[in-house]
Amino acid sequence: MNGAPLARYEATLQGLARKDRLRTLAPRAGLDFSSNDYLGLAASRRLGDAVAAAIARGTPVGATGSRLLRGNAPEHEALEADAAAFFGADRALYFGSGYIANFALLTALPQKGDLLILDQLAHASMHEGAQAGRAEFKLAAHNDVDAVEDAITRSRAEGGIGRVWIAFESLYSMDGDRAPMENLVALADRHEAFLIVDEAHATGVCGPDGRGLAAAFKGRDNIVALHTCGKALGASGALVTGPRTLCDYLVNRCRPFIYATAPSPLMAVAAREALAMLSDEPMRRVQLHERVAFAGRQLAERCGVVPSGSQIQPFFIGDVRRTVAVAAALQARGFDIRGIRPPTVPEGTSRLRISLTLNVDEADISAMVDALVEVLASA
Ligand SMILES: Cc1ncc(COP(=O)(O)O)c(C=O)c1O
Numbered sequence: 579m580n581g582a583p584l585a586r587y588e589a590t591l592q593g594l595a596r597k598d599r600l601r602t603l604a605p606r607a608g609l610d611f612s613s614n615d616y617l618g619l620a621a622s623r624r625l626g627d628a629v630a631a632a633i634a635r636g637t638p639v640g641a642t643g644s645r646l647l648r649g650n651a652p653e654h655e656a657l658e659a660d661a662a663a664f665f666g667a668d669r670a671l672y673f674g675s676g677y678i679a680n681f682a683l684l685t686a687l688p689q690k691g692d693l694l695i696l697d698q699l700a701h702a703s704m705h706e707g708a709q710a711g712r713a714e715f716k717l718a719a720h721n722d723v724d725a726v727e728d729a730i731t732r733s734r735a736e737g738g739i740g741r742v743w744i745a746f747e748s749l750y751s752m753d754g755d756r757a758p759m760e761n762l763v764a765l766a767d768r769h770e771a772f773l774i775v776d777e778a779h780a781t782g783v784c785g786p787d788g789r790g791l792a793a794a795f796k797g798r799d800n801i802v803a804l805h806t807c808g809k810a811l812g813a814s815g816a817l818v819t820g821p822r823t824l825c826d827y828l829v830n831r832c833r834p835f836i837y838a839t840a841p842s843p844l845m846a847v848a849a850r851e852a853l854a855m856l857s858d859e860p861m862r863r864v865q866l867h868e869r870v871a872f873a874g875r876q877l878a879e880r881c882g883v884v885p886s887g888s889q890i891q892p893f894f895i896g897d898v899r900r901t902v903a904v905a906a907a908l909q910a911r912g913f914d915i916r917g918i919r920p921p922t923v924p925e926g927t928s929r930l931r932i933s934l935t936l937n938v939d940e941a942d943i944s945a946m947v948d949a950l951v952e953v954l955a956s957a
Contacts, residue, residue, distance in 0.1 A: 597898065598898045598899050598902050598919070599898065599919055599920070606914065607909070607914060608909055608912045608913050608914035609912060609913050609914060609937075609938050609942050609945075609946065610914055610933075610935055610937040610938060611913055611914055611915045611932050611933055611934070611938065611946060612914045612915055612916045612931065612933050613914075613933060613935060613937065614779070614808070614809035614810070614933065614935075615809070615810075615812055615935050615937060616779075616782065616783050616809065616810040616866055616889050616933075616934070616935050616936070617782055617783070617788075617810050617812065617855075617856075617862040617863065617866060617935070617936055618812075618862065618935060618936030618937050619782075619810070619811060619812025619813075619852050619855060619862075620812035620813075621812075622812065622855070624851065624855060625812055625813070625848050625851055625852060625855070628847055628848060628850075628851035629844050629847055629848050629851075632653070632843075632844055632847040633844065637651075637653060637843050637844055637847060638651070638843055638844075639842055639843075639844055640839070640842060641654075641839055641840035641841060641842060641843055642839070643839060643840065644836060644837065644838060644839060644840060645829075645835065645836075645840045646829070646836055649839060649840035650840065651840065651843040651846070652843075653843035653844075653846040653847050653850070654672050654840060654841070654843065654846045656846070656850060657670075657672055657817075657846040657847075657849055657850040657853075658670040658671060658672055658817070660850050660853055660854070661805070661817045661819060661849075661850075661853060662819060664787075664789065664853050664856075664857070665789055665790070665793070665796065665803065665805065665817075665819045666789070666793065666796030666797055667796065667797070667803070667819035667820055667821075668797075668820065668821050668822035668825070669819070669820070669821075669822045669825035669826070670817045670818065670819045670825070671817070671818045671825050671828055671829070671835065672815055672816070672817055672840075672841060672846060672849070673815060673816045673817075673818060673834070673835065673841070674814075674815055674816075674838060674839075674840075674841045675806075675808070675814065675815060675816060676701075676703065676776075676778055676804060676806035676807075676808065676815075676816040677702075677703040678703075678816075678834045678838070679703075679804050679806075679816040679818055679834075680701060680703035680704045680706075680707055680776060680804060681703050681706050681707040681710070681834060682707070682818075682828065682832045682833070682834040682835055683707065683745075683774055683802060683804065683818065683828075683832075684704060684707025684708050684710075684711050684743075684745060684774065685707050685710050685711040685712075685832075685833070685834075686827070686828055686831050686832040686833070687743065687772070687774070687802070687824065687827070687828075688711055688712065688713035688741070688743045689712060689713065689740065689741070690712040690713065690740075691713070691714075691738075691739070691740035692712075692713040692714070692740035692741045692742070692743060693713060693714050693715075693716065693729070693730065693733045693738055693740055693741075693742050693743070694708055694711065694713040694714065694715045694716070694742075694743045694745065695715075695716050695717075695718050695726050695729050695730070695742065695743070695744050695745070696708050696715065696716070696717055696718065696745045696746070697717075697718055697720055697721065697745070697746040697747065697757070698717045698718065698719060698720055699720045699747075699750055699752070699753065699924075700745060700746055700747050700776065701747060701751060701776060701778065702922075704745050704747075704774075704776060708745065713740070713743065714733070714738070714740075716729045716733075720750075720753075721755065721757060721758055723758055723761045723762060723765055726744055726762070726765060727765055727769075730742055730769050730771070741770070741771070741772065742766075742769050742770070742771035742772070743771065743772045743773075743774060744762060744765070744766060744771055744772070744773050744774070745773075745774040745775075745776070746762065746773075746774075746775065746776065747775075747776040747777075747778065747779070748775050748776065748777050748779075748780045748784070748790060748791035748792060749777070749778075749779040749780040749783070749784060749791060749888055749890070750779070750890070751778060751779050751890065752890070752892065752918055752922065752923050752929070752931060753886065753890070753892055754779075754886030754887070754888040754889070754890030754891055754892060755886055755887075755888070756780075756791060756887075756888070757775075757791070759775075759791050759792065759794070759795070763795050763798075763801075766800055766801075767800075770800075771800065772800045772801070772802065773792075773800060773801045773802070774802050774803075774804070775790075775791075775792045775801060775802070775803045775804070776803075776804045777790035777791065777792060777803050777804060777805050777806075778804065778805075778806040778809055778816075779809060779810075779888075779889075779890060780792075781805040781806065781809065781810055781811065782809070782810025782811055782852075782856055782863075783810050783863065783866065783888075783889060784888075787856050787857050787860070788810065788856040788863055789856075790803065790805060799821045799823075801820065802818060802819070802820035802821075802824055803818070803819045803820065804816055804817075804818055805817045805818075805819065807845075807848075807849040807852065811849055811852035811853070811856075812848070812852055813845055813848035813849040813852055814841075814845055814849075815841045815845055815846070815849055817849070862936060865936055866889060866934065866935070866936055869934050869936070869938070869939075869940065869943065870887070870888065870889050870891075870934050872940050872943055873885075873891060873932070873934050873943045873947075874886075874887065874891070876943060876944060876947045877891065877893070877932075877947060877950075880947055880951055881893070881947065881950060881951060881954070889933060889934040889935070890931065890932075890933055890934075891931075891932040891933075891934065892918075892929045892930070892931060892932070893929055893930040893932055893950070894927060894928075894929045895917075895928055895929055895930065896926055896927065896928055897928065898919050898920070898928045900928075900957060901917040901918075901919060901928035901929065901930065902917050902919070903957050904917065904930060904950075904953055904954065904957045905917035905930055907953040907956075907957055908930075908946075908949055908950065908953055911949045911953070912949075913945075913946045913949055915930050915931075915932055915946070916930070916931055917929070917930055918930070918931045932946075
């Protein structure tokens with residue numbers, strides 16, 4: 579093959595490089611200020627031992643098929659039963675990733691003629707699902723309950739009679755702020771709407787026993803939640819929890835669930851053990867919250883940052899080039915902090931995403947803030 583067929587891809591890559599937006603894969607290095615392993619479970623002894631014991635019992639690595647065929651392993655069912663009990667839901671379904679689960683929910687549940695309103699800062703997987711789905715789809719300004727209500731009122735005035743779906747994150751992955759859950763639930767009640775709540779960054783960290791920010795509304799028949807297993811739970815995959823009818827519907831109509839090999843039974847074992855750890859080891863959550871408070875104080879006093887109050891702390895820089903330079907300088911000093919640029923975040927809001935986990939202690943946090951102060955003075 580001559581070079582021509584690849585030329586346009588090359589041109590795109592060169593264009594990204596010119597704008598400082600080229601992404602490359604790098605080996606992990608430095609102190610962890612970027613992972614989502616908030617509770618330090620990914621490399622924990624207990625999670626590893628649970629998987630090792632499962633292997634010793636003969637649990638297979640591969641699921642061997644779709645859940646609807648031979649792939650339905652007892653480990654998946656055990657995880658889903660525990661997850662339903664833990665999150666106080668009728669039923670739970672285990673997906674291979676949060677990305678797929680969000681895409682699946684938004685393409686399978688809202689129907690033609692329905693109205694889907696999505697927070698504009700919700701995760702890319704929700705945007706993809708909303709675009710690919712059959713419902714009419716509107717974006718609402720971030721965390722703006724009035725904007726959501728306006729979209730509903732406008733649609734009704736234009737003759738829309740379908741069901742309304744409101745999709746959002748409970749704790750935002752790039753801003754670390756929380757959704758106005760109570761107001762959204764009240765709004766949903768006023769309009770007989772469904773809520774799809776992505777708890778990716780709240781699961782394990784927020785709510786009683788780490789059950790998330792939707793835990794206060796458990797058991798309602800108009801809330802579907804997504805709990806990813808690859809962040810605070812230290813494993814991978816995602817649990818969708820909600821009313822039994824909707825979960826049964828997904829088993830019948832959700833193409834990414836039906837036409838995919840089920841996740842590894844070993845990963846189901848890990849996710850199940852992680853759920854047990856949330857209840858058994860509450861100190862992890864307490865320690866994380868202490869570290870979040872400590873970092874918030876340090877960053878506020880020494881860098882003028884407004885603390886997000888969560889384990890995700892954005893440090894806004896704005897300019898793409900400077901964001902990349904500051905992140906690189908911090909990495910060179912041994913701190914794994916990533917610069918987040920458009921299109922992941924809106925234009926002009928490039929930032930460092932400082933993630934706090936139990937993989938660092940207070941001394942590490944102080945050293946990171948020292949480095950940040952120094953780097954900012956020279957970058
Ligand atoms: C808010 C949010 N939802 C969903 C996902 C996707 O989850 P997963 O990594 O399990 O595919 C992510 C991952 O970055 C996320 O941040």
